[in-house]
Amino acid sequence: MPNDIYDMYAAIFKALAHPTRLRILEILATYGEMCVCNIADKLNIDQPAVSKHLAVLKNVGIIESRKQGLTVNYKVRMPCVVNFLKCADEVLEADLKSRYSFINGKEMLR
Amino acid sequence: MPNDIYDMYAAIFKALAHPTRLRILEILATYGEMCVCNIADKLNIDQPAVSKHLAVLKNVGIIESRKQGLTVNYKVRMPCVVNFLKCADEVLEADLKSRYSFINGKEMLR
């Protein structure tokens, strides 16, 4: 094991710290296994970008890949990360919304 | 609200993506409110570094501060983030450990 457990956790959070990777994870959590090209289609992002983001997630163990003919299918390997995101949906959303208000149609941070 | 909810989540994960900030959060979650100097003492880090990390966490709403005389006390404002870390402790630890083994006393990644 790495000498510092906090480094490991930080590495996982760093992998999660990108909007595109969160979108990818949501897709994988929703649809299960999916190949790179279908993820790229769904997100309307070019394929090399998707491959690189998938590599980041895979390097820290969040997802895993399985080759099947020409395509490579990815799926979530750490179910807890999906729980993280669900927890985020439930709690953080309300929390974040409470910090913003719209005054005269203009967005304001309280 | 920011136009992209994924950017908001990514910003929160980015704030969590540093071992020192995770240590700070664990301290705050354990002891409740604590001033900058005591956090710096506990972590054996110099004060400006702690202040900067606290600012990162505060900017995304994870923690909040309260001035009390000379000191500034910080405490967790997003309990869900603490749940995140607990969830991490329970699930990720087992998950991560399962990926490592010690062969002949040497650390090996499977």
Next chain:
DNA sequence: TTATTATATTCCTATATTAGCATAGAGGCA
């Protein structure tokens, strides 16, 4: 006022990350 303590901020440098584009590799099929 000055001094002291606690905290925040600034500056600089080194390092890391990202996006975009081009290209390389790998597998399947004619």
Next chain:
DNA sequence: TGCCTCTATGCTAATATAGGAATATAATAA
């Protein structure tokens, strides 16, 4: 073999982040 599709990697410029040292700010007390 050659061609096509899917995926991964390499390169570069722009941006972001981290660490260290110095300094600025704020509150309190003498």
